Amino acid sequence: MKVTVVGAGAVGASCAEYIAIKNFASEVVLLDIKEGYAEGKAMDLMQTASLNSFDTKIVGSTNDYAKTAGSDVVVITSGIPRKPGMTREELIGINAGIVKEVSSNLIEHSPEAIIIVVSNPMDTMTYLVHKTTGLPKNRIIGMGGALDSARFKYRLAEALEAPISDIDGMVIGGHSDTGMVPLTRLATRNSVPVTEFISEERLDQVKEDTKVGGATLTKLLGTSAWYAPGAAVSALVQAIACDQKKVFPCSAMLEGEYGLSDICIGVPVVLGASGIEKIVEIELSDAEKEAISNSAEGVSKTNGLLSL
Numbered sequence: 001m002k003v004t005v006v007g008a009g010a011v012g013a014s015c016a017e018y019i020a021i022k023n024f025a026s027e028v029v030l031l032d033i034k035e036g037y038a039e040g041k042a043m044d045l046m047q048t049a050s051l052n053s054f055d056t057k058i059v060g061s062t063n064d065y066a067k068t069a070g071s072d073v074v075v076i077t078s079g080i081p082r083k084p085g086m087t088r089e090e091l092i093g094i095n096a097g098i099v100k101e102v103s104s105n106l107i108e109h110s111p112e113a114i115i116i117v118v119s120n121p122m123d124t125m126t127y128l129v130h131k132t133t134g135l136p137k138n139r140i141i142g143m144g145g146a147l148d149s150a151r152f153k154y155r156l157a158e159a160l161e162a163p164i165s166d167i168d169g170m171v172i173g174g175h176s177d178t179g180m181v182p183l184t185r186l187a188t189r190n191s192v193p194v195t196e197f198i199s200e201e202r203l204d205q206v207k208e209d210t211k212v213g214g215a216t217l218t219k220l221l222g223t224s225a226w227y228a229p230g231a232a233v234s235a236l237v238q239a240i241a242c243d244q245k246k247v248f249p250c251s252a253m254l255e256g257e258y259g260l261s262d263i264c265i266g267v268p269v270v271l272g273a274s275g276i277e278k279i280v281e282i283e284l285s286d287a288e289k290e291a292i293s294n295s296a297e298g299v300s301k302t303n304g305l306l307s308l
Contacts, residue, residue: 001025001241004068004110006102007078008032008041008060010223011118014230015075015237017045020056022234024241027057029068032078038062071110073237076102076129077229079119084219091120092305099125100132107133114139114275116236117251118229122175124302126251126264131308138275142251144175145266147232149249151213152182155206156189160197166190170249171210172266173295180211180266181291186282236271243273252276258284260296263303 001024005015008030016028030045032038042060049055061067068074079095099119106113115133117126117140126142133140148171157164168188173181184203187194194203209216217225239246250269254260257279258267268280284292 001073002027002029002071003237003241004029004031004071004074004106004113006031006068006074006076006106007119008034008038009077010226011229012075012077013041013045014226015077015118015233016041016058017048018230018234019237020045020049020054020058021052022238023054023056024238025056027059029059029061029071031061031063031065031068033063035062065105065109068106069109071106071113073116073240074106074110074113075116075118075233075237076106076125077118077233078102079125084222092124092302095119095121095125096128096306099128103129103133107135114240115141116233117142118233120175120224121302123179123251123264123266123299124306127253127299127303128306128308130253130264131306137253137255138277140253140264141236141269141271141276142175142264142266143229143233143236144251145171145249145268146236147229148175148180148182148210148213148266150228150232152187152206152210155209155213156187156194159202159206160189160194162189162197167194169194170268172249172268173292174265174299175251176295176298177212177215179295179298181288181295182207182210183288185285185288239271240273240275245270245272245277247271247280250276252279254279257281258292259289260292263296263299265292265296265299 030038039060042058119125122144153167251264270278
């Protein structure tokens with residue numbers, strides 16, 4: 001299994017590190033446009049191999065896509081990160097051009113690859129990759145929902161004062177501060193609805209804290225987060241590489257599912273060797289249906305800013 005990660009910044013390097021440590025890939029190629037940057041990150045990571053007990057080979061490359069040839073999975077993290085006060089949507093002008101060029105180069109050298117999109121605004125960048133590459137929809141995946149759900153579970157565990165291994169929950173909808181739809185109704189603590197443990201008011205606070213999870217970290221860090229995004233990507237890549245048939249909420253191209261079409265937005269999917277093997281349609285309440293409809297309107301508005 002060969003994996004390419006484009007963008008050797010904090011998010012890309014974290015992706016490469018977590019993938020390598022899990023030891024399911026034979027090679028990870030880290031690519032960046034900055035001279036020597038990816039090579040340095042790769043060398044630094046390889047010098048942890050004996051300490052972290054992994055045999056994955058990590059290779060750095062300065063904009064040489066030939067080194068990515070034959071990749072099974074490619075991850076696009078490239079683009080400018082958010083700064084405090086910025087929305088993900090404000091990144092579209094610069095990041096759209098970057099993602100379009102990167103995806104074209106990747107497919108030229110790895111025509112059978114599955115693409116995971118991390119660059120923001122993530123749902124719109126996933127849509128852009130669909131429209132510009134023409135790949136089958138199962139082979140293009142937006143990462144956002146997996147990260148948002150991890151943040152949701154963190155906030156739930158915090159509110160419940162419970163171990164996070166007890167918690168299950170999912171966020172669907174757009175990967176934006178206003179578009180996320182945390183499914184509080186379905187969240188559980190060891191199969192028991194979380195409403196048995198905390199008040200509706202506290203659960204509403206969990207929902208709001210989840211929706212601004214990225215903005216909260218950007219304000220604290222001065223830039224976008226990287227550990228959790230990297231971990232989320234590595235979980236998706238592992239599900240594909242190991243054909244795990246795991247369910248994750250991911251941004252997928254919808255063709256009638258959830259009453260939506262021609263849009264990429266977060267919904268639960270089964271991930272396996274061929275990428276998105278199934279879109280799982282769960283029964284939503286009227287309030288949840290309205291929320292995802294409103295979220296889709298926001299994503300469509302951002303999509304309209306693309307030059308396709």
